[in-house]
Amino acid sequence: MLGYILQRILSAIPVMLFVALFVFLLLRLTPGDPAAIIAGDSATPEQLEAIRTSLGLNDPLLTQFFSWIGNMFQGDFGTSILSGKPVIELIAARMEPTISLALTTITLSVVIAVPLGVIAAWKHDTLIDRIVMLISVLGFSVPVFVIGYMMISLFSMKLGWFPVQGFKPIGDGIGPFLHRIALPTFTLTLLYIALIARITRTSMLEILGDDYVRTARAKGLPERYVLMRHALRNCSVPIITVIGIGLALIISGVVVTESVFNLPGLGRLTVDAVLARDYPVIQAVILLASLVYVVINLLIDIAYVLLDPRIRLS
């Protein structure tokens, strides 16, 4: 197992390097000039050139690339072109809202969606199944921002239970933290419930028709044991995959949800940086997102083995 993990970590290095090169070149080929953004409307061409030189933007591309890569290997991700703040500091400040939202959303989604999917499969073609599928279709179909505005309208504006926007770190107390993260969590959870419940239902339906399930039932095992120990465990691989990808998606940034609820997360940082052509920030955030996907894929693979001994790592 350890050898496999090491092998996967090593194989991630060329992937990350390729992503780094791709992002770097893509950004340099994109129109827009951060120096012009900084200098503003009245700057003369000479002043623009001076700012470009000062920012290192006039250096040859290769020099810029290797300087960036070299600094990264020393733990220096550069500084924001606009604010002058270290990129690592900017990202660190945005990690907590994003990770908080990811964990609360995934936890709540799993707690609700997996039982829903199991029940829907168990009660296949009944009213319960249809209700679960209706929730699933709604979750997929209604845009997240519409759900967000409806949540705000009902729970913040009408009932006054939750604030409209903002984020409080968990360090300020669990109460204020949950109070602020609740609505964005509920909003995203609807989407993830739809996704996870549907996958759970489909996988369960396949498994429930298998011989060993029929055998388990024939042995007289209680239905909950059949469902939870025999069926659900055997269909955990696709469920874990969806959960993992969902987690990675949220950590990479959910711009719409972050914007609607004014959460200062990584998604907004990325969009702001792209609009301002803040190259060091964009590069670092995209690399981070790639890393998240690599790590989560690795964790999913490990989870496969733990959940299903028939799968062997090679």
Place this chain on the structure above:
Amino acid sequence: MNFTTPLKSKPAGKRGALKSTLLSATIAGMALIAGPGFAQTVTSVMHSSLRVLDPIMTTAYMSRNHGYMIFDTLFALDADLKPQPQMVDTWTVSEDKLTYKFTLRDGLKFHDGAAVTGEDVAASIARWGERDAMGQVLMTFVESLSAEGDNVFVMTLKEPYGLVIDSLAKPSSNVAFIMPKRLAETPSTDPIPEQIGSGPFTWVADEFQPGVKAVYAKNEDYVPRDEPPSSASGGKVVNVDRVEWVVMPDALTTMNAMQSGEIDYWESPPSDLLPILQANPDLVVKNLNAMGMQTILRPNALVPPMDDPRIRRAAIAAVNQQNVLDALVGNPEYYALCGAMFVCGTPLATDVGSETLIKGNGMEQAKALLAEAGYDGTPIVIMQPTDVSILAPQPIVVAQAMRDAGFVVDLQAMDWQTLVGRRANQGAIADGGWHLFVTNWVGADVFNPLVNNMVNGKGANGGWFGWPDVPKLEELRMSYATAQSLEEQQGLAAEIQKVAYEEGVYAPIGQYFVPTAWASNLDGVLEGPVPFFWNITKN
């Protein structure tokens, strides 16, 4: 508000526990909204995010607004657009009008405790003079900047210049902010490393998160002037402990937060949400900036066929301001038809040369000009920034008007930053050049011929994007700079406007106003071209 009754009356149980948790969380949340130690905080959503902290290095309005919080100015314009002393106590001008001596007020201190000296002022004015358009003109007249004793700043001129005080009191980007000498000696192409000024607020560096929040604390050592506040001038008395500028990317969320009392002040709500805000009795909605904004059309005088003034004039003649403003703003309460290049309502306002824009009767003239110039159907590239709501509609209206006049138009959609990069390209269309773009200016940035970049006639070397080469304009601008009376300035401004329209260097295609919304428990919100946070009390 009583939060305790439900907690006492409900029996313990799952539902009761859930409700208790929610209510406790609400109480905790409200306490946190009130801020640490219930310090009085004004929470404000500004028009954009603060990123660049050096208000001299950039002309970004957010950096300018930040500058007004942290730094102070020698002079400042009052509500009647008259310069008033701010950091200056008294000043004298020699009989030959070549030497200005400014004595600073007693008690002026930077946030690090050091006294403000004439040397700090000299270094700050020199740095500002490198960057600002009006400052650059001033510097062409300046022989030397020096200090005399601790608190006297001396400016010596090569020849008399009528706009020394007006330049130092310039209200918008770049403002002549005064900073410590050690910061002012930073090259003007590099950002200053610290935010130490002598202004009414101090910078809370630890809480700054670009794109999220900027925080200012009351400067307890600030000594305000005795005069009542008037726009940027007068006593800057701070009545709250903190001001927080929070960034909210979504206008609907901002509106909801405004209505639920989570924020106190919204600098520029979009016009389509104004009716909802106006209907709320707990909010005040008012235009604070009498000069408003000027939206402009700028042709590129370097690229054929726009290098022909007749083609540029044809494009301008085709446009009807009413159509532009209806598309951009909609509500006539918040716009004005205005052909004055130096903004309607200012001393230099005149309608010379703007008849077709205002009356919308220039279509035949446009067609005639195109025929006279022999327009060959070359597609006119108009850049349209689709990601900025206050810039996206105008190019569409302009493009249609030009098509109606006989132009072939290539309306190219792009994001604003792409436009900002591309507009610096002086090359041909095949090399990434362009023919026309639209942008907006705060009135205070275009209200005289020296600050108004578009009437600069220096051409490809030294001109603003579009680069018209019109020596007559430069001659007139220099005459304006040395004019000694308002009447003389007004005459020259009218002449500059006439030449600018004849040459088709640019066209104001409407004046509009962006009201500000604030909670009715805020008093003392000042009018001016910039959002000011002194004088505000929170009840």
